[in-house]
Amino acid sequence: MELSDVKHTIKLSSDESFGCAFCSQSLGTSIDWDINHLIQIHGGKLLHVGSESLSSAGEAPYLATVALIGFSEVPPPKAATARFTTQLPPAS
Numbered sequence: 001m002e003l004s005d006v007k008h009t010i011k012l013s014s015d016e017s018f019g020c021a022f023c024s025q026s027l028g029t030s031i032d033w034d035i036n037h038l039i040q041i042h043g044g045k046l047l048h049v050g051s052e053s054l055s056s057a058g059e060a061p062y063l064a065t066v067a068l069i070g071f072s073e074v075p076p077p078k079a080a081t082a083r084f085t086t087q088l089p090p091a092s
């Protein structure tokens with residue numbers, strides 16, 4: 001895949017957990033495993049690996065490892081996970 005073919009990117013971070021945009025896999029436990037998942041299962045291309053500085057109130061800044069994975073396809077919209085029911089309360 002050429003860089004000009006990239007239509008969508010996903011940022012992985014050693015500091016964040018989220019669901020894979022293409023399947024139901026959870027990402028964020030191990031960034032190397034996450035990179036392998038996106039490359040091998042979904043045909044992603046590793047565009048960049050680096051670090052970002054993070055901080056929260058009252059704590060010293062710390063670094064997280066980030067990776068940017070590019071895809072030639074935009075992932076399909078996720079199906080809603082919550083189910084809406086029109087169930088009525090039992091008649092009394």
Ligand SMILES: [Zn+2]
Pocket residue numbers: 020021022023024025037041042
């Ligand atoms: Zn996936």
